Amino acid sequence: MPVKVLAFAGSPRRHGNSETLLDWVLDGMRREPGVEVEKVVLVDADVNPCRGCNACETLNKCVQRDGMDYLHDRIIDADVIILAAPIFCMGICSQAKALIDRFQVFRSRKYVLKLPIVPPERKGKRLGIFLSTAGQNWDHVFEGAVPSVKCFFHVIEVKDKDIHYLMVNGVDEKGAILNHPTARQDAERLAREVITEIRARLAG
Amino acid sequence: MGMAVSVLGISGSPHRHGNTETLLDAFLDGAENAGASVEKVVLKELDYAPCRGCNACHKTGVCIVKDDAPPLFDRIFSVDCIAVASPIYSMGITAELKGLIDRAQYIWARKFVLKNLYFPNEHIQHHKGIFISTAGLSWDNVFDAAFPAITAFFNTLGFEYYDNIIANNMDQYNGIHGHPTALREAYEKGQQVVRVIEDLKA
Numbered sequence: 001m002p003v004k005v006l007a008f009a010g011s012p013r014r015h016g017n018s019e020t021l022l023d024w025v026l027d028g029m030r031r032e033p034g035v036e037v038e039k040v041v042l043v044d045a046d047v048n049p050c051r052g053c054n055a056c057e058t059l060n061k062c063v064q065r066d067g068m069d070y071l072h073d074r075i076i077d078a079d080v081i082i083l084a085a086p087i088f089c090m091g092i093c094s095q096a097k098a099l100i101d102r103f104q105v106f107r108s109r110k111y112v113l114k115l116p117i118v119p120p121e122r123k124g125k126r127l128g129i130f131l132s133t134a135g136q137n138w139d140h141v142f143e144g145a146v147p148s149v150k151c152f153f154h155v156i157e158v159k160d161k162d163i164h165y166l167m168v169n170g171v172d173e174k175g176a177i178l179n180h181p182t183a184r185q186d187a188e189r190l191a192r193e194v195i196t197e198i199r200a201r202l203a204g
Numbered sequence: 205m206g207m208a209v210s211v212l213g214i215s216g217s218p219h220r221h222g223n224t225e226t227l228l229d230a231f232l233d234g235a236e237n238a239g240a241s242v243e244k245v246v247l248k249e250l251d252y253a254p255c256r257g258c259n260a261c262h263k264t265g266v267c268i269v270k271d272d273a274p275p276l277f278d279r280i281f282s283v284d285c286i287a288v289a290s291p292i293y294s295m296g297i298t299a300e301l302k303g304l305i306d307r308a309q310y311i312w313a314r315k316f317v318l319k320n321l322y323f324p325n326e327h328i329q330h331h332k333g334i335f336i337s338t339a340g341l342s343w344d345n346v347f348d349a350a351f352p353a354i355t356a357f358f359n360t361l362g363f364e365y366y367d368n369i370i371a372n373n374m375d376q377y378n379g380i381h382g383h384p385t386a387l388r389e390a391y392e393k394g395q396q397v398v399r400v401i402e403d404l405k406a
Contacts, residue, residue, distance in 0.1 A: 091353035144352035
């Protein structure tokens with residue numbers, strides 16, 4: 001069985017810094033044998049914000065019909081889920097926040113309806129990666145984003161210890177990450193580490 | 205008597221008349237009771253796109269997207285106090301409010317890239333920003349991840365981040381009307397901030 005990787009490019013700017021970081025990770029993963037990668041560009045994916053209607057707490061599905069219909073099963077099926085998004089105004093960009101908030105359907109399933117997200121035999125066999133970039137070079141620039149990212153992964157059965165982070169600050173203008181001293185190597189190393197780890201988990 | 209203190213409430217919840225908007229309404233009622241002129245904008249009824257991250261505003265100081273966001277920023281700049289309200293979804297503010305905050309990039313660009321906009325300290329002291337929020341969860345830290353973006357928003361707009369009106373544990377209280385103190389606190393803070401601004405203007 002191939003390792004399935006599902007990756008979200010959350011930035012509204014195509015081929016900017018966070019998407020470049022994602023592409024380095026995905027290129028690294030594609031070089032490994034038996035890895036299937038699907039990349040979803042969020043601005044083209046038709047994912048509307050959550051309406052806060054709480055209907056999913058009883059229906060176990062979302063009342064909105066949009067791009068999430070396609071993504072839902074892919075999110076469940078993936079072994080590795082990657083979210084890449086830039087920091088705007090000290091938080092994750094609103095496009096990515098809309099996707100995170102639409103995971104409410106998984107939260108309702110898990111915590112309200114107390115139904116499984118993945119079959120029991122797949123528990124502990126899912127890994128997450130959060131990739132981010134920020135123009136500011138402050139160390140704390142990612143702090144507003146991380147708690148929401150943790151929610152995103154927790155509700156789809158990726159545990160805290162199974163979330164990997166690569167967050168690069170001080171890159172603002174398009175292409176700035178190309179001049180970063182370590183980002184590319186860090187991304188490629190992360191790709192290898194995560195694929196090695198998920199293989200071990202799936203075999204275990 | 206000079207001009208009345210003006211207060212603009214911005215409701216960032218997609219859920220009309222829910223806990224957060226009700227808390228905002230209590231704040232605005234208090235402000236009105238203290239003599240302010242009060243308006244409320246509901247973001248989900250406006251038509252604006254999220255920021256594209258194109259950075260065109262870094263060269264021009266204006267946003268290339270022509271929709272309801274730039275006129276709303278003009279309104280914000282015409283008032284003394286803004287009350288920005290959002291529930292907590294997934295440990296952060298809603299995509300609607302974050303969408304608006306991200307659109308303030310052109311104002312940030314005017315201040316820090318083009319350097320053709322500057323708010324003196326006295327202006328900032330006279331303009332008060334208040335964050336209003338509710339959360340279902342009881343955790344004390346449930347609002348923490350919202351603060352950095354709200355702080356950045358008020359800083360960009362030249363408003364002092366004056367206060368929070370926040371109430372967690374909504375699930376336990378069965379909504380804002382079940383909370384023992386939140387609505388009264390919001391009303392009183394609405395009255396109080398208007399008096400503070402009046403004194404500053406006098």
